[in-house]
Amino acid sequence: MITLIESIESKICTLIESKISIVGSKVIMALTGACLTMFILIHLLGNMQLYAGRDIFNSYPELLRNFPISLWFARILLIFTFISHISMAVYLERKNKLSRIIQYNNELIPIGSSFASRTMLYSGFVIIAFVLFHLIHLTWKCFYVQNPNLDLYSLMIVSFRNPFITIFYILAQISLFLHLSHGFSSAAQTLSLTRNKLAKNIRLFGFWFAFIVTILYISIPVSILLRVIHD
């Protein structure tokens, strides 16, 4: 069984090596990363409706459920891009580790790279952990099986009055910030949109884009915890 998996794995790796190479693999990361970023934006727009009150917020999931086919299409696309992104991340990371097995005695001193750019894999792993927790928490509502009649709005209020959940959400959003603040300009570079003088501006834009998205996401649990949004 294990040898079968290994042989399939090595076949896939050879295929990637001969057809798309490390440059093409990075292009896949950039394209899937861009799709995930689009999702992050759309999801944020949905969440922002919390500020419009209970009725509007509660009607949003119903609105989505009125279009079951597009909803499932979007879900499958999302799962597919997420898995491709992660597989490519792990694939490249493994190759990159092999390209310098014997390390320097003194660690290299970074003079041009950002912290975010050096920790993409780790911020990515925090995002996976968060996504799983988020699904368990608000999609499958596993912590709230005792009261199944809770509407989504009340569920949000009950959850984020809990400081532990709020803190975990904030930490996860900070790693999303790290990931996006580098990811945005990195994807632009990989998709070669930075061949002109705009490179510096794209980097700056990516940083502020990530910053604003993160602040807006964080604002939700914080507003609930601080009772700005209430029952």
Added chain:
Amino acid sequence: MNLRNYTLKIWRQKDKFSPSYLDTIQVKDISPDMSLLEMLDVVNNHLITINKEPIAFESDCREGICGACSIVINGIPHGKERGTTACQLHMRHFEDGETITLEPWRAEAFIPIKDLVVDRTAFDRIQQAGGYISVNTGSAPDAHSMLIHKNAADEAFDAAACIGCGACVAACKNASAMLFVGAKISQLAHLPQGDPERKRRTNAMVMQMEKEGFGSCSNTLECEAVCPKEISTKVIAELNWEFIRSINN
């Protein structure tokens, strides 16, 4: 003149099969006007007089144009001065009494030869895979027979400033050669002479780069910060573009 003393910690390795270790050497009476390599010459003279193995390091032009000198100095390839090679780094940039760590480029594609010298022929093989243009032999063409826009010439020239030292690989957390390969592809991609073979060239060079065991680009921009010729990571964007264009080849 104020002569200075230093403690050197140097990566020593007899050959590629031997284990490496950090050798600590005290050096005295070094002029701040010496370059780092001249300081190593002085150290080597001394090591020879006391019957010890001199430190192997590479150099040729000693004026920053050949790319032979390749030393990671205190954790930064070519040292912390921007836009200079190790041979252009003068001892006045180090405090009196400072400990200076010298290490070779580290990457699986750069095989250790001895001490600070590594085998960089992986770069040559990438060039041989496609980093050239095919022209008919015969007498040289007229100088202005092919008009080239000033901007294109400038961009090609900026990329052609690469001296192939490998500092980009040494500095990259992935030991990626994308800045080098990007420069070599970009210098031809801007010119009409490079056009006919562009797709084949990009494919061949990228495949060879991967075969040599260099890592992928994470766009951390560490390479452009250490590059002694300050080649911009724009050439990596250009490499990506040439690669995307060559896919339907």
